[in-house]
Amino acid sequence: MSSENENPEHREVRAGEAPEQLALIRETVRRAKVPRAKPRTWRGAALAKELPVARVVVNKGVLHLDQFFDYAVPEELDAEARPGVRVRVRFGAGAHQVQGGRREGGRLIDGFLVERRATSDYSGPLAALAGVVSPEPVLGPELLRLARAVADRYAGSLADVLQLAVPPRSARAESRPSPEPLPPPPPPDPRTWRRYEQGEAFLTALAGGGAPRAVWNALPGPHWADELARAVGAALASGRGALVVVPDGRAAARVDAALTALLGEGRHALLTAEAGPEKRYRQWLAVRRGSVRAVVGTRAAMFAPVRDLGLVAIWDDGDASHSEPHAPLPHAREVLLLRAAHDHCAFLLGATGCTVEAAQLVETGWARPLLAPRDQVRAAAPLVRTVGDTELARDEAARAARLPTLAWQAVRDGLRAGPVLVQVPRRGYVPRLACERCRTPARCGHCSGPLEAADQHALRCGWCGRDAPGWHCPACGGARLRASVVGARRTAEELGRAFPAVPVRTSGRDHVLDTVPGRPALVVSTPGAEPVAEGGYAAALLLDGWAMLGRPDLRAGEEALRRWLDAASLVRGQDEGGTVVVVAEPTLRPVQALVRWDPVGHAQRELAERAELGFPPVSRMAAVTGRPEAVAAFLAGAELPPETETLGPVPLPAPPPGGARRPGDPPPGESWDRALLRVPPGSGSALAAALKAARAGRTARGDDSVRVRIDPPDIG
Template sequence: GPGWAEELARAVGATLASGRGALVVVPDGRAVSRVDAALTSLLGEGRHAVLTAEAGPEKRYRQWLAVRRGSVRAVVGTRAAMFAPVRDLGLVAIWDDGDGSHSEPHAPQPHAREVLLLRAAHDKCAFLLGSWSCTVEAAQLVESGWALPLVAGREQVRAVAPLVRTVGDGDLARDEAARAARLPTIAWQVVREGLRHGPVLVQVPRRGYVPRMACAQCRAAARCRHCAGPIESQDAGTLRCTWCGRDEPAWHCPECGGFRLRAQIVGARRTAEELGRAFPTVPVRTSGREQVLDTVPDAPALVVSTPGAEPVADGGYAAALLLDGWAMLGRPDLRAGEEALRRWIGAASLVRPQGAGGTVVAVAEPTLRPVQALVRWDPVGHAVRELAERAELGFPPVSRMAAVSGVPEALAEFLAAAELPGDAEVLGPVPVHVTEAGRPRRPGAPPPGEHWERVLIRVPPGSGAALAAALKTAQAARMARGGSEPVRIRVDPPDIG
């Protein structure tokens, strides 16, 4: 629920009462609206400024001037607000630091959490980080002793958390296809029961209809024989490549020889359509990129949402389904497990407590660590274990790392000229992949049609500044020589895959 906004407002109120200023950074406009309403209710009108892109340039500039002149000493906003010139700063706070919106995609690509940490150290003020989940970086702050944990006891957590169920052995004994089914029997039962008491949330990883197809037997992605592009099903029942447009009348799986296809990831729109047919008397609402709902009433309804777009239900959801968990856990990314748990626990936090009948069904392999952390409602334990494993492997945030990408010739020239620290380790180069639609997967990926490579440069703690200086010097020298091909650098990239 939205109670976290009131907690942040109380922290801001206490800071203002001490005579110092406060700055709160949240992921999106919906979160800003909640904190704005909480601050207005607690402090009254005109005691804080709101800095978001939705406000427009004129209003945002007036608010910025009020903060700069010291007439307003409390600020709440999205990512860009991390640089707000708050007078006599006494508190910097960030909500849900694992959300990708906190990472600036443009150079120098700062992360709001890192900027606020630097401001807290520079201004000698308090730093407050809050979230339903826990990032590895947050766990490292606590493990190092720099920060102290503020977590509820296990008894209190169990009292307010919903019941989380997975597809276990008992379900498999009753329904042998439960593990492979997108909506196993337990999910249907929870939906039917939940609709008797209120709205039911259905989280789907992808928007749209049927973005991808896969072999029904081995689940290998269906690819075009001519260009290796993804194959999708057309309205007429035919198969067509989304890259070259060729029809595939006689597709077969090169891995196992199978001829049957299944939807690899069913989008939110298709899911809403299927649920609407299964429950014809229940209204179905969708929340996603095209239209994000803020709230839904406390009445029986199916709310199909993509991660991060879940509306708040009055009184909480009676139940929630977390579908296609394998799609999020199977991403080739170092943070796949952490991100899946963050999205699941964010949706589950909107469900009523177990004592009030709230139930969450996670359709994913129950033995996986993120799924078990969700069942126990233990995101901190998951983050601590992830941190320990990354320390053994030398991955961030334990080490400092830079990703350098470009066309092979320019990348090789850059690395030859860079005077890296003696303890630097160069990993790669490897090809940089693009999305199936031809768009870059992440900042620093190549434009469509270009072949790029990437190297990762890793240094132990304490050498991060030397690495950054070496890369900056090499890039400046390269630009002074008039290098025509771009080389993109990102220090401590948030996603490594």
């Protein structure tokens, strides 16, 4: 007789059992669910003799679990379980929080080992580490400290920040050794930095091991990438590292080429999404191992683990690409400011324009301005001319072809000397239509959505898709329509008919050009997609300026001026005949700032108005969004600082059907409210901590229906 706990796989074949029965028994055993072995614990496993406790941060980004967890280190993992490595742990099955708390699940999840300790704060049995994913240490104490600071500032979890800071693992990349580090280069020649009043002194301080902090208003033209490269070269000459964050891959490629031309190969790493996961991780490892001391990259590079950091720099901080769309939604500028403070390194914020945040850094004395004298500005900037609505109404050419006479002349004269840039606020054919007589927007009679031209004769709603035959203006009864904002393709068609012998090229979201030749051509581009022309553009047209200025956003004027300056910076200087025509009301502040080429003065006036109204960046603000009842309950239960001012809640407009959803937009079919919380300077940390604690309490109860965003970009 066999015992009750006899293993069926190993029992002998009894007499009379047919082969078919034996096969059935084996198949039943094969399909049986084998119970999982219990995790080894402090009491039952052979542990490491020294520092047998591993403190781990798990990749579980819920706020009520935003803390470290203790695990036992098995003896066989003692050598590999070093601080900074990736580990696998069985979360919840015997694992306890450092401060106590409930258990969560029992599945294997990833994490990072942050510390080895002799004892644990928890007195019960500990689960053992399930395994070490890789012996490569990827999370150092500096990066951990930075991630913790970013999580606290943005009311987020450490695990979410680490997901942004540490790229996914590539075993092939880890198996390849990184090159030997090169010796520091000699200090670079300042060259075009001499055009700025304190430019040469800034580079000298960097090369001497100093930590200057500057807001740099770059002169128009192609030199900004080389000037950034020389700032990096000065930091490397002091034996320290440097980090440069730019908005997109095109800008990164320009700085990459400038660094290679100045310093040669092997001194810097390029961290962009275009490189692919394996190559990007290999470059990141070279930085982490100390083989490369300089980094240029896009948004994710703000966390690059550069050793002995001597300089952090950001280019064009007003670009929306610098704002991370994943939790906890940090901005690259703020992360670099934290790094400059923690690492006591130099800081450089550069742009052709100037944001109010940059102006505040100078206003408070935290950073010094890097400006060029007015004679240098006038020599480098093109001549800017304006066309207002009053002139457009009287201009026959504008009514017939949407190009005012002044712009027409600028295009004609510019094509004699080189390419001409035409900036259009929208892509596509005719995104928005309005009554030709009174300019009332053409709306759908069913859902009030904007009417668009489906083709040259039919109208269709951009929201519900219904056709709108026989449209008449509800305000004046007119039946004729005009394009209020004409897209890039339609503008290219119109210009092609007006200048039939000239090639027309377009650059936009679907197809972005990087460069164009210096011969005569018309280049129609949406904002931010303007290609660089060899030798610079002879002229530029900035069309439909009112559409950019009329957005219901606190930053509408700042953003319009930034877009105009970026495009106008690609035009030749006034001494070379470069001309820019902007179609916008000349009396408006952003238009006047463009004419005078005075982005700093515009930012200073905007900052003064923000200070009077209590708007960011003078104050700190947070947005709370969700279903109306959830937002109300959240605000009622949160222990906010006493100086908090609550604005709202108010209904949050839903994105149009079929449109792209942004972080914080309500799901389709749901109605959400938004409340804005405002605190004076110095209370931002207290507000973030209170919001994080309130949201953690709700997530612990299984309610994650409220979204919190610190420093929301659109509060208008």
